[in-house]
Amino acid sequence: MPRVSAIELVEDRTRTSRCDEGFLHVRRYRARNRRADGSASREYPIDVIERPALDAVAVVLWARGPRGPEVLLRRGLRPAAYFRKDQRPAFPEPVYLLFEELVAGVLEPGEHGLAGLQERAAAEVQEETGLTVAPAAVTSLGAGFFMLPGTASEKIHLVAAEVERGDRQGPWDAPHEGDGSPLEEGAELVWRPLAEAIAACERGELEDAKTEIGLRRLASRLAPASP
Secondary structure, X not given: OOOOOOOOOOOOOOOOOOOOOOOOEEEEEEEOOEOOOOOEOOOEEXXXXXXXXXXXXXXXXXXXXXXXEEEEEEEEEOHHHHHHHHOOOOOOOOOOOEEEEOXXXXXXXXXXXXXXXXXXXXXXXXXXXXXXXOHHHOEEOOOOEEOOOOOEOOEEEEEEEEOOOOOOOOOEEOXXXXXXXXXXXXXXXXXXXXXXXXXXXXXXXXXXHHHHHHHHHHXXXXXXXXX
């Protein structure tokens, strides 16, 4: 499949679309704080961003490499990061065409609890990497967390699964079909040593928060127990 070189805007519907259209919905409220003494604050607006599902799962895929644990990351199109180039960020930054992160996806109706996370994780791994992972082999990496609790209701749950490293060297193409969306085009997969991946987060080379949290939680799990 040809590489993607840019994301081209066909139409900007910022001023004409409604907040209940599209993949993301914005719920707009007016609220006030009720205090313990019975008084109330002044009214204020609240905007809450919602996706079709309240919960998502992110998968730390890892293998035992010759230099220690390695992790499999995916580089894919992320328009929200890409179109920062048209704004005025606080610091100079690259154009984010392919953005590197963990395999992840939103839970679907009927997927609940750990079993739901395991099923969704296995499905996303197959879809985004072509690897087969048994749901029962997917383990939790602790409690879920919010990414933007001031504006987004989504909670992310981290899981891990050990896979075979294979002999892949350097980035290679992710499965072409993905979920059928153009956003799946041109994606790459890459192995990184776990310690090097965490260091890349600190250097600002990997800039996805869920990925850094997942890598650090896996490193903590794999660390030798203290005597």
